[in-house]
Amino acid sequence: xxxxxxxxxxxxxxxxxxxxIFTNYKSNRIMNLYIILFILIISLRFFLSGLTxxxxxxxxxxxxxxxxxxxxxxxxxxxxxFKNLSENYRKLNSKExxxxxxxxxxxxxxxxxxxxxxxxxxxxxxxxxxxxxxxITYIILCFQxxxxxxxxxxxxxxxxxxxxxxxxxxxxxxxxxxxxxxxxLFISISMEIYFGESIKGHSYQWISALIWLTILFKILRSxxxxxxxxxxxxxxxxxxxxxxxxxxxWKKSTNIELNNEQHLVLKEKIDSNxxxxxxxxxxxxxxxxxxxxxxxxISDLAxxxxxxxxxxxxLFKYHSTISFSEYKKVIRIHDAINQIEQNYLKNNTLDSLSxxxxxxxxxxxxxxxxxxxxxxxxxxxKMNKVxxxx
Numbered sequence: 001x002x003x004x005x006x007x008x009x010x011x012x013x014x015x016x017x018x019x020x021i022f023t024n025y026k027s028n029r030i031m032n033l034y035i036i037l038f039i040l041i042i043s044l045r046f047f048l049s050g051l052t053x054x055x056x057x058x059x060x061x062x063x064x065x066x067x068x069x070x071x072x073x074x075x076x077x078x079x080x081x082f083k084n085l086s087e088n089y090r091k092l093n094s095k096e097x098x099x100x101x102x103x104x105x106x107x108x109x110x111x112x113x114x115x116x117x118x119x120x121x122x123x124x125x126x127x128x129x130x131x132x133x134x135x136i137t138y139i140i141l142c143f144q145x146x147x148x149x150x151x152x153x154x155x156x157x158x159x160x161x162x163x164x165x166x167x168x169x170x171x172x173x174x175x176x177x178x179x180x181x182x183x184x185l186f187i188s189i190s191m192e193i194y195f196g197e198s199i200k201g202h203s204y205q206w207i208s209a210l211i212w213l214t215i216l217f218k219i220l221r222s223x224x225x226x227x228x229x230x231x232x233x234x235x236x237x238x239x240x241x242x243x244x245x246x247x248x249x250w251k252k253s254t255n256i257e258l259n260n261e262q263h264l265v266l267k268e269k270i271d272s273n274x275x276x277x278x279x280x281x282x283x284x285x286x287x288x289x290x291x292x293x294x295x296x297x298i299s300d301l302a303x304x305x306x307x308x309x310x311x312x313x314x315l316f317k318y319h320s321t322i323s324f325s326e327y328k329k330v331i332r333i334h335d336a337i338n339q340i341e342q343n344y345l346k347n348n349t350l351d352s353l354s355x356x357x358x359x360x361x362x363x364x365x366x367x368x369x370x371x372x373x374x375x376x377x378x379x380x381x382k383m384n385k386v387x388x389x390x
Contacts, residue, residue, distance in 0.1 A: 003206040007050030010209045013216050014043025030225050034081035038074050045071045069110050073103045075138045078178055082142055086149035128189050135182050146171055166224050177215045181208050250278050251319045266314045277315055280305050288335040292358045298324050332357040333372045340381055350377050
């Protein structure tokens with residue numbers, strides 16, 4: 001009774017989560033239609049499973065147990081979610097339907113297995129054996145997809161770093177949940193075969209319900225996952241006036257031993273002003289205008305800040321994780337992202353954008369954008385295009 005109540009609660013929370021995601025997924029980089037289907041199917045299965053103990057209708061119970069194995073389609077759905085997430089693609093592709101041929105065929109075979117002229121138990125073992133081969137294959141595919149396309153994303157801009165870290169953690173969390181659920185099913189079916197029981201895989205299903213509840217609560221308690229990039233961006237911008245926006249670029253202190261006498265003298269002069277210097281650099285950088293000059297040099301920046309060039313050179317050598325040349329790229333890509341989010345590309349080209357932010361041509365702009373933001377300029381534009389149209 002308690003487990004059935006747990007299933008109903010899990011199903012209801014899942015259906016509510018599905019509705020919330022569906023109302024926001026178009027402006028949410030982390031969600032797409034596949035994750036909506038994934039959550040919907042699993043939530044419906046738990047909800048209906050819970051009802052079997054409260055609806056005293058044998059036809060309902062029989063129908064549920066007969067067709068409940070349809071939920072095995074969530075395995076390729078999860079893979080396609082990761083695939084579309086890695087490619088930032090938001091529409092269903094007809095070719096992706098090929099992934100459902102085997103699970104649907106297996107589902108039909110499970111339904112009509114009693115029509116085979118073989119021992120029913122042997123047929124069940126063969127079918128579930130095929131299922132686990134299928135499941136393990138897709139787990140491997142999911143792992144390779146995540147490892148090579150999503151978990152390697154970094155980025156130099158703080159907003160992008162935060163977003164990529166969020167996506168990395170979320171996909172790892174979901175992937176582990178999928179593995180644990182399949183492992184529970186494997187143990188359940190193995191025990192049913194060992195004790196000669198009817199193979200249904202329903203033993204210890206409450207464990208899967210708890211795993212799924214944990215995933216749902218992870219979504220619901222993380223507005224960045226539920227509502228997407230805009231909320232994340234807003235949360236970061238709340239602290240823009242109080243913290244260093246490009247904090248991960250700067251090293252406020254350094255343990256490097258200085259052997260150069262000139263550098264030792266500089267250290268004594270500017271150590272107490274390091275934070276002020278960094279704030280001044282960021283302040284002028286994030287106004288973008290100065291960095292839109294494609295010929296900008298460190299001397300130009302020093303003149304604009306009225307800081308000795310030697311001080312700036314020392315700062316970028318010992319208190320920055322990147323060179324001044326790389327810093328210019330970061331600021332210009334930061335500027336480009338800001339322009340895209342302000343709908344610059346509605347009436348202008350990507351080539352025009354590259355020149356506006358300070359690149360001499362599109363090719364270095366494209367390379368730098370993908371290196372820093374983790375996606376191409378066009379992909380980033382498509383990710384945010386829905387917001388522009390609303």
